[in-house]
Amino acid sequence: MKREPDIHRNAVGLIKDVVKLVGTYPRVPITVDCVIFGFDENQLKVLLIRSDLAVYEDKWSLLGDFAEDNEELDDAAYRILKHRTGMDDVYLDQVRTFSRPNRHPGGRVITVAYCSLLNIQHHELKITENELHWHSYQSIKEMAFDHKEIIDTCYKWLQKRIQEHPLGFNLLPDKFSLRELQNLYEAILGITLDRRNFRKKFASMDLLIDTGEMEQDVPHRPGKLYKFNFEKYEGSKRKWIGIDF
Amino acid sequence: MKREPDIHRNAVGLIKDVVKLVGTYPRVPITVDCVIFGFDENQLKVLLIRSDLAVYEDKWSLLGDFAEDNEELDDAAYRILKHRTGMDDVYLDQVRTFSRPNRHPGGRVITVAYCSLLNIQHHELKITENELHWHSYQSIKEMAFDHKEIIDTCYKWLQKRIQEHPLGFNLLPDKFSLRELQNLYEAILGITLDRRNFRKKFASMDLLIDTGEMEQDVPHRPGKLYKFNFEKYEGSKRKWIGIDF
DNA sequence: GCAAAAGTGTTGTCCTTACACCCATGC
DNA sequence: GCATGGGTGTAAGGACAACACTTTTGC
Numbered sequence: 001m002k003r004e005p006d007i008h009r010n011a012v013g014l015i016k017d018v019v020k021l022v023g024t025y026p027r028v029p030i031t032v033d034c035v036i037f038g039f040d041e042n043q044l045k046v047l048l049i050r051s052d053l054a055v056y057e058d059k060w061s062l063l064g065d066f067a068e069d070n071e072e073l074d075d076a077a078y079r080i081l082k083h084r085t086g087m088d089d090v091y092l093d094q095v096r097t098f099s100r101p102n103r104h105p106g107g108r109v110i111t112v113a114y115c116s117l118l119n120i121q122h123h124e125l126k127i128t129e130n131e132l133h134w135h136s137y138q139s140i141k142e143m144a145f146d147h148k149e150i151i152d153t154c155y156k157w158l159q160k161r162i163q164e165h166p167l168g169f170n171l172l173p174d175k176f177s178l179r180e181l182q183n184l185y186e187a188i189l190g191i192t193l194d195r196r197n198f199r200k201k202f203a204s205m206d207l208l209i210d211t212g213e214m215e216q217d218v219p220h221r222p223g224k225l226y227k228f229n230f231e232k233y234e235g236s237k238r239k240w241i242g243i244d245f
Numbered sequence: 246m247k248r249e250p251d252i253h254r255n256a257v258g259l260i261k262d263v264v265k266l267v268g269t270y271p272r273v274p275i276t277v278d279c280v281i282f283g284f285d286e287n288q289l290k291v292l293l294i295r296s297d298l299a300v301y302e303d304k305w306s307l308l309g310d311f312a313e314d315n316e317e318l319d320d321a322a323y324r325i326l327k328h329r330t331g332m333d334d335v336y337l338d339q340v341r342t343f344s345r346p347n348r349h350p351g352g353r354v355i356t357v358a359y360c361s362l363l364n365i366q367h368h369e370l371k372i373t374e375n376e377l378h379w380h381s382y383q384s385i386k387e388m389a390f391d392h393k394e395i396i397d398t399c400y401k402w403l404q405k406r407i408q409e410h411p412l413g414f415n416l417l418p419d420k421f422s423l424r425e426l427q428n429l430y431e432a433i434l435g436i437t438l439d440r441r442n443f444r445k446k447f448a449s450m451d452l453l454i455d456t457g458e459m460e461q462d463v464p465h466r467p468g469k470l471y472k473f474n475f476e477k478y479e480g481s482k483r484k485w486i487g488i489d490f
Numbered sequence: 491g492c493a494a495a496a497g498t499g500t501t502g503t504c505c506t507t508a509c510a511c512c513c514a515t516g517c
Numbered sequence: 518g519c520a521t522g523g524g525t526g527t528a529a530g531g532a533c534a535a536c537a538c539t540t541t542t543g544c
Binding site for chain 4: 422423424440441444445460463464465466467468469487
Binding site: 010014015030057066070099104109164165191201243245 | 255257258259260261263264265266267268270271272273274275276297298299300302311312313314315316317318319339341342344345346349350351352353354355357407408409410411430434436446450478482486487488489490
């Protein structure tokens with residue numbers, strides 16, 4: 001840290017009044033933006049609202065808010081989720097901080113992006129404010145602020161993360177068929193997968209519980225419904241070692 | 246965003262004065278902390294200084310500084326590196342933002358952690374200020390602020406990252422032996438690797454250039470010296486697909 | 491009975507692992 | 518000549534990729 005002339009130091013040159021020290025730092029407004037992914041109609045969806053800024057009229061925006069005084073940013077992200085979706089048991093992870101000086105038209109604002117995954121069926125949107133809506137990720141073009149860049153960063157993060165961690169189940173109902181699971185992976189990774197190899201892969205992991213139930217009301221042979229065995233997974237997290245780039 | 250009563254809105258309810266809007270946000274001091282890793286004596290090292298706060302007398306601290314007005318945080322991190330090490334061509338990546346309300350004794354300060362890798366031989370430390378020193382990562386215990394947590398987060402990030410990206414070369418001299426490279430991986434991953442398999446792995450990648458030079462002044466058969474082929478790697482970045490958790 | 495998706499096994503290839511001996515240099 | 522680490526090959530096992538047919542249901 002630079003020496004500030006008005007900061008008192010003790011005999012060995014150490015700063016005693018840390019509150020005063022911090023008072024000399026520039027202060028910046030901090031916001032949290034949540035990229036909330038859902039999965040429906042075999043498409044990856046993102047929850048967006050209309051921007052309420054005139055400069056971004058008709059543009060879509062992430063769900064965000066400023067961080068309150070003394071609020072941890074994780075808590076702010078949960079608060080935003082709770083406020084917008086009514087849910088508080090949602091998967092959430094910090095992804096990255098965006099700080100380009102002119103990213104906000106109202107002056108310098110730093111934002112911390114969080115990625116959240118939620119099951120669209122599990123909650124009813126209260127579409128009372130700002131046209132809260134699910135958008136297909138693929139269809140999202142221009143957005144307010146640098147939110148397109150933020151969404152793209154979170155999407156790449158999700159693509160990588162879903163291959164190494166069992167996140168995807170947060171986007172599906174509690175009970176799901178292998179076909180739904182495969183559709184999810186195919187939609188997020190943007191590839192097609194061999195059905196037999198996909199099923200073998202999950203069978204060999206032995207982390208799916210056969211519920212004994214079957215799909216209902218499908219116009220073809222119904223598939224089995226599974227649950228993800230979170231307990232077993234927690235006990236057996238794999239330590240992956242393998243140089244590969 | 247919440248409606249602030251003193252923010253002017255236009256006929257359709259959109260906010261016109263965004264500068265005024267941003268003025269209503271709480272403001273927080275932001276710092277950048279750099280976890281600077283080096284590799285020497287077959288150990289992973291971290292560059293630390295003595296804290297200059299009296300409350301942390303005799304504790305070690307990361308290299309950090311507050312972000313200037315309108316300074317992008319990446320730039321702040323490069324500025325800190327340049328100021329402390331004199332180098333400006335250093336590998337640097339944002340890792341995570343830390344925002345626990347009481348993480349700084351002087352009041353609320355949010356910090357963004359950056360991880361940096363540099364070749365210890367390539368620069369001379371100007372140990373004029375605050376006892377700037379390299380510390381073995383393994384020996385680091387208690388630190389000022391939440392800096393131990395930050396270092397541990399960056400270390401885990403590095404362990405993962407080094408397996409998927411050719412970062413490690415930033416910690417080595419331009420020309421290095423396969424033994425040095427293997428020592429680096431073993432030190433960072435905390436495991437031992439089979440020498441033949443390690444060499445075969447890198448041979449099959451075909452990303453090392455044989456310089457034709459050999460080690461000098463070693464008390465055993467000298468090894469070949471290699472350079473990493475950054476050009477070739479840039480053109481062939483692997484797209485990894487494989488569900489595995 | 492037909493459309494549509496569920497469910498299932500085998501084979502070849504590639505990657506990873508385990509493992510032992512000779513070679514070049516400094517002292 | 519001896520100590521130290523450099524340099525190399527092979528065989529077995531495991532994971533992944535490619536591929537086709539039968540089964541069950543709704544209509």
